[in-house]
Amino acid sequence: xxxxxxxxxxxKYELNQNEGILLRMLxxxxxxxxxxxxxxxxxxxxxxxxERERLLNESxxxxxxxxxxxxxxxxxxxxxxxxxGWRLSLSAKEREVLLQLLNDxxxxxxxxxxxxxxxxxxxxxxxxxxxxxxxxxxxxxxFEYTIVEG
Amino acid sequence: MPHVLEPVTIPTxxxxxxxxxxxxxxxAFFVICWNDPVNLMVYVTHVFMKVFGWxxxxxxxxxxxxxxxGRSVLVREGAERAEFYVHQLQGYKLQAxxxxxx
Numbered sequence: 416x417x418x419x420x421x422x423x424x425x426x427k428y429e430l431n432q433n434e435g436i437l438l439r440m441l442x443x444x445x446x447x448x449x450x451x452x453x454x455x456x457x458x459x460x461x462x463x464x465x466e467r468e469r470l471l472n473e474s475x476x477x478x479x480x481x482x483x484x485x486x487x488x489x490x491x492x493x494x495x496x497x498x499x500g501w502r503l504s505l506s507a508k509e510r511e512v513l514l515q516l517l518n519d520x521x522x523x524x525x526x527x528x529x530x531x532x533x534x535x536x537x538x539x540x541x542x543x544x545x546x547x548x549x550x551x552x553x554x555x556x557x558f559e560y561t562i563v564e565g
Numbered sequence: 566m567p568h569v570l571e572p573v574t575i576p577t578x579x580x581x582x583x584x585x586x587x588x589x590x591x592x593a594f595f596v597i598c599w600n601d602p603v604n605l606m607v608y609v610t611h612v613f614m615k616v617f618g619w620x621x622x623x624x625x626x627x628x629x630x631x632x633x634x635g636r637s638v639l640v641r642e643g644a645e646r647a648e649f650y651v652h653q654l655q656g657y658k659l660q661a662x663x664x665x666x667x
Contacts, residue, residue, distance in 0.1 A: 455662055455663060456665075457599070457662050457664065459665045461592065461665055463644070467648055471648075471652060475652075475655055475656065515656060515657055518657060521603060522603055522604070530601075530603075531602070533602075559605055559608055563607045563611045
């Protein structure tokens with residue numbers, strides 16, 4: 416995957432055959448798991464922290480649904496087969512939606528793997544599920560990096 | 566002889582003073598981003614630029630602080646604004662929290 420053009424209208428990327436298929440597969444995988452609950456504070460809390468945390472987790476669950484809806488539409492409309500592969504066009508907003516979806520897959524895969532410090536090494540006897548999460552985490556990272564850095 | 570103007574008393578702008586005083590009393594929060602091994606450095610920089618409107622240099626400085634020191638205080642805000650930023654950052658799956666500043 417590489418950046419072909421960037422202007423005020425947005426970003427255009429070229430993907431080879433495999434990358435196009437893998438990106439579609441990744442978007443279809445989302446959401447990979449139920450979202451891991453998050454904390455709103457770590458070092459201190461005030462009287463409203465519990466309510467804030469509940470609202471945060473509700474808001475994030477709603478946000479995931481919205482990302483899922485938008486990402487499905489944007490790939491259907493913006494990922495087009497070309498002569499040698501695929502062309503992906505993204506507006507600024509669509510680019511953010513896709514990045515959020517990819518990073519959600521990456522982070523949730525990492526949680527599912529037990530939050531390892533070393534992302535490149537698999538456990539000694541990985542299960543099929545471990546292998547799947549490891550591959551999804553690496554793949555999502557690859558696309559994220561390319562989308563951000565071109 | 567030139568005409569001498571009577572001294573004019575300019576009213577004290579009390580509104581701004583009152584607002585500032587109220588802000589001082591409102592609880593303040595630090596919005597903090599915590600390190601993890603999974604979020605890519607380029608991604609974290611990108612998110613800081615998007616959420617806070619920072620230039621690359623400032624966003625990279627905070628990203629490196631997260632990476633090297635384990636956390637970075639991104640902004641100090643009132644509760645509502647701090648909560649807004651945490652929602653934004655968590656939407657990108659960064660580990661962000663709001664911690665009481667005092």
